Amino acid sequence: MRIALKIAYDGTKFFGFQRQKDVKTVEGEIIRTLQKLGIIEDPKRSNFKGASRTDRGVSAFGNVVAFDTENPKLATPRILNHHLRDIWVLGIAQVPEDFHPRYAAKEKVYRYYLVDEGFDLEAMERCARLFLGTHNFSNFAKLEEFKNPVRTVKEISITQKNGLIMMEFVGESFLWEMVRRIANALKLCALGLLSEEEIRDMLELKSDKKVPPAPPENLVLWEIRYPNASFELDEYSIEKAKREFFERFSAAVIKASIFRDWLDAL
Incomplete structure (x- = not known):
């Protein structure tokens, strides 16, 4: 079975999306988690593909990865999110065998x-x-x-x-x-x-x-739109991502407000 996952991530925590040796990347962390859980054995044999190779520092709320698996029941957002850090799986879709998340995008x-x-x-x-x-x-x-x-x-x-x-x-x-x-x-x-x-x-x-x-x-990367893929979104995972993103960025918002008030007072 071929599965596609809609993912969000905080790009400031990674050296980009694409796998690189000895550094933390989005693709590398997802593959590591899928292998740890026995969802895939090898990224090449499972035809693991990503939709967009975002640069270091770039975040996403709607990137997509796809892979073949014989254990689709383990590839659920809640199970995966328990093992991932700085990445949130928001939804899942069963897709055709030839689905490539980059080239299938509209x-x-x-x-x-x-x-x-x-x-x-x-x-x-x-x-x-x-x-x-x-x-x-x-x-x-x-x-x-x-x-x-x-x-x-x-x-x-x-x-x-x-x-x-x-x-x-x-x-x-x-x-x-x-x-x-x-x-x-x-x-x-x-x-x-x-x-x-x-x-x-x-x-x-x-x-x-x-x-x-x-x-x-x-x-x-806000969204990737597909004509023939419908993701089943997991509300619990979405709320978890919202909460954790808010915790990360609320401090920056407060600092910006303090600085704006100081500028206005000059």
Whole structure:
């Protein structure tokens, strides 16, 4: 039987998603737990696959992994969450034998968060519209050999709330560092440091200028949408993840509020 799991994780606790020798990664911890419980013997034989290889520091609320197992009853969110740390299994789905969580995805949704520095939101939105549609994103990604740099961005929405700017990106797939580089470009636009004309030239490859990636800690893989996979969500696991995420980040919220009050008092 082939099983897919919807997972969340705190990316600041890992050296990225993909397995690496001698360091803690999301994929490595999941495989270790599956092997410990006898759910899989070997990741290659079980055809273990991940949907998105998020970078070090990037968190997720909706990444997906899939694998073959003869013990599906042990692969439940509650059992797995008892053995995992900094990772939460939110839901489970039985999927076809040929299901690959990366290539079966219809859309991926990322969110990037910024502290509002008094940005020009109209300028940010105008620049965001330039990225919509199909483009060669060579100047907005860290290119990998044999990877097609052409991608389609379906939606970019910008929301201002509680002193933060949230940028949501929806697309079929994204290149390495692509979302973080676009997010940084939009920030520079909103600060008047990057023009629409410069972005057009970069998208049309008339310029070899590159925008560096924004910090990974503010990026979240929010959701991956599948046309033919329906996850059965476990409410207990979701509440556990909410509670533990709140405990982790509430301290940062308090510190930010103290700092904001101090700035206002100057």
